[in-house]
Amino acid sequence: MERVICLIIGYVFGLFQTAYIYGKLHGIDIRDYGSGNAGTTNTMRVLGTKAGILVLLADIIKCVLAVVITGFLFGEKNPEMIYLLKLYAAAGAILGHNFPFYLHFKGGKGIAASAGLIFSFHPYFIPVGVVLFFTAFFTTHYVSLGSLVAYAGFLIEIVILGQLGVFGMSQAYLIELYVVAAILTVMAYYKHRENISRLIKGEERKTYLTHKKDGEKEK
Numbered sequence: 001m002e003r004v005i006c007l008i009i010g011y012v013f014g015l016f017q018t019a020y021i022y023g024k025l026h027g028i029d030i031r032d033y034g035s036g037n038a039g040t041t042n043t044m045r046v047l048g049t050k051a052g053i054l055v056l057l058a059d060i061i062k063c064v065l066a067v068v069i070t071g072f073l074f075g076e077k078n079p080e081m082i083y084l085l086k087l088y089a090a091a092g093a094i095l096g097h098n099f100p101f102y103l104h105f106k107g108g109k110g111i112a113a114s115a116g117l118i119f120s121f122h123p124y125f126i127p128v129g130v131v132l133f134f135t136a137f138f139t140t141h142y143v144s145l146g147s148l149v150a151y152a153g154f155l156i157e158i159v160i161l162g163q164l165g166v167f168g169m170s171q172a173y174l175i176e177l178y179v180v181a182a183i184l185t186v187m188a189y190y191k192h193r194e195n196i197s198r199l200i201k202g203e204e205r206k207t208y209l210t211h212k213k214d215g216e217k218e219k
Contacts, residue, residue, distance in 0.1 A: 002074055002078060002081075002085055003084075003085065003088050005073075006070050006074070006085045006086075006088040006089040006092065007088050007089070007091065007092040007095075008092060009066055009069060009070060009089050009092060010063070010066040010067075010070075010088070010089040010090060010091060010092020010093035010094070010095070010096065011092040011093065011095055011096040012066075012092075012096065013062040013063065013065055013066040013092075013093050013096065014062060014063070014066070014092060014093040014094060014095060014096020014097040014098075014100070014113060015096045015097075015100050015101075015102070016058070016062050017038055017097070017100055017103060017107060017108075018054070018055045018058040018059050018062075019038040019039055019040070019042065019043045019055045019059075019108065020038045020103060020107075022043065022047070022051055022054065022055055023038075023043070023046075023047065026047060026051075028046075030042060030043055030046060030047075031103075031106060033046045034046045037108055037109060038103075038106070038107050038108045039055070039059070039107075039108030039109055039111065039112065040052050040055050040056040040059065040108075040111070040112050040143075041143045041144075041207060043055045044207065045207070055112070056112050056115075059097065059108070059112035059113050059115075059116070060112050060113070060115050060116040060119065061116065062093055062097075062113065062116065063090055063093040063094070063097075063113040063114070063115075063116025063117055063120065064116045064119060064120040066089040066090065066092065066093045066116075067086045067089050067090050067093075067116070067117065067120040067121065068120060069089070070082075070085050070086050070088075070089035071086060079168075080168070080169060080170065080173070081169060081173050083121070083122070083167045083169060083177065084169065084173050084176055084177050084180070086120070086121060087117075087121070087177060087180050087181065088180065090113075090114075090116070090117035090120075090121065090184075091180055091183075091184055093113050093116065093117075094110040094113045094114055094117070094184060094187075095110075097110050097112075097113045098110045098187070098191065109147075109188070109191040109192060110184075110187070110188060110191060111143075111147040111151075111188065114147075114151065114154075114184070114188065115129070115133075115150075117154075118150070118154060122161070122166070122167075124157070124161060124166065125154065125157060125158075128153055128154075128157055129150050129153065129154060132146075132149050132150045132153040133146040133147065133149065133150040134146065135149075136149040136150075137207075140206070141206035141207055141208060142199065142204050142206060142207070143207045144192050144195035144196075144199065144204060145199060145204075147188070147192065148188070148189060148192060148195075148196070151184075151185050151188045151189070152185065154181065154185070155181050155182060155185045158177065158178065158181045159178055159181075162174045162177060162178065
């Protein structure tokens with residue numbers, strides 16, 4: 001039951017579609033422009049860097065809030081599985097972001113919300129996630145590549161830290177933790193399948209933080 005509650009908590013927070021709301025405040029449906037994705041990168045390309053940063057921060061915060069509230073509600077009652085419950089809450093936030101029911105399940109790709117997971121799950125994940133993403137991004141200027149590298153790093157790190165006993169969980173809970181993390185990783189790669197195809201073909205569009213809004217269609 002705790003798992004379901006945490007998923008619901010996360011999903012409710014994930015339903016706050018920052019890019020869609022910001023776009024509507026500026027007279028557009030962000031999903032009708034650029035790549036059609038209701039996320040940070042498309043917002044940055046269509047509405048500018050400032051808009052992209054605001055969307056990024058809000059999408060990170062909504063996942064952080066879901067994880068923090070889960071810790072507050074279940075930390076004392078279920079200390080032996082609190083990291084698992086936090087992951088379920090984050091998974092719910094990512095699902096709510098990617099598949100909002102009131103937008104016909106057409107949302108974003110969940111990377112900013114996943115950054116919220118990395119920032120709030122355990123302190124060890126923050127430096128690794130930041131280094132992996134920005135190294136890949138500033139080297140190639142591909143946001144998608146940075147996101148995918150960071151996600152793969154998250155999955156590897158969660159398994160390593162889990163086996164080292166950092167989370168203080170039984171092996172049964174750890175296996176469940178790894179399965180949920182793997183599902184989130186697979187979903188992220190699936191949501192980026194078109195980006196992966198373009199990366200392989202050398203057709204992926206690069207992103208520069210200094211670019212102004214352009215509303216140009218993504219290849």
